[in-house]
Amino acid sequence: MSKCLYLQNSFFYSSATVLKKVHLNMKGRKSADQRWLVRQMSDPFVKAAHSQNYRCRSAFKLIEMDEKYSILKPGFSVIDCGAAPGAWSQVAVQRVNSTGERPDLPRGSVIGIDLLHIAPLEGAHFLFNQDITDANMHTVLQRLLPQTHADVILSDMAPNASGFRELDHERLVSMCFSLLELAEKLLRPGGSLVCKYWDGASTHKLREHLTHSFRDVRTVKPKASRKESAELYFLARMFRKM
Structure with a gap:
């Protein structure tokens, strides 16, 4: 657990x-x-997660990024990679109106994927025991997306820590590159990608590839991300379909 x-x-x-x-x-x-x-x-974010019924404190990382950069909008289709336990999906469901709770706004969709089990969430379609880095999943996702393309790809996923910083960094960067492959197939022109990374030797290489595919790429460290944590996020916007 x-x-x-x-x-x-x-x-x-x-x-x-x-x-x-x-x-x-x-x-x-x-x-x-x-x-x-x-x-x-x-931790105030742990307490806030409980009081606001979020599954994990990480919800506030996405909330902060969305409130500052307007990543999620009603009617958007979202793919949440490494979704367990589902906190980012909760935020996405609310902000893209995937439950249709606001009939006056466009209705979006949220698909969450993880190797782990994810408890059901109204407004989200979860694919658990599935690997987002498996190319076969791209075909499955394309069938599930309402317009065959996503507006936003989110990723808070990370490998299990090995204790070797550079090894963990390289493994996470490799995951981020798999998200770029996913974006090439499923992200609409103008779409956005948010992915977690740990800083290290390959950060520059990852940023270069993101900059090649997106018009705006920036590094974000949300307040809900603990100061002692090495995690950072790349926010890549305005996808350029090649």
Whole structure:
């Protein structure tokens, strides 16, 4: 189970119950796990995720980026890569009106993909136990997209950490390149791509390829991304269909 889901299932009760749960869950745990639990309980984005019914604090990363750059609009079709546990999909569903809750606005669509299971979400079509880097998935997605093309590709996915920074960096950059291949097949001209990366030796190469395919490429570090985290996001807009 992911830490987001673990926290969501285990700790969000009354304040007294939370503190009791934290104390009980400290027993027998490694010091690193204890530090993680304490940090989570003092994190304002974790608390906000609970109060606003988001599945994970990462929702606020996308909310901040969208409010600043207007990535998601009613009627848009969105592909959410590495979607579990579904927090980014929740944000996308709300902002593209994929439930049709606002009949006065165009109705969009959200497709989420992950190797992990994702709990159902109204307004989203989830493909779990599926690998977005598999080229066969491109055909599946094309059939599912209302206009056979997406307006936005989102990715908060990352490989399991190996403990070797440069290796993890290269693996994540490789994932980002697979998203570029996905964009070439499924992203409409003028569309946007958001992808997480960890800075390293291949960052420049990835930026060059993004700049070749998009008119506007910038690096973003949302406030909800912890300061100590190495994660950054490339926001690439105005896709140039080759």
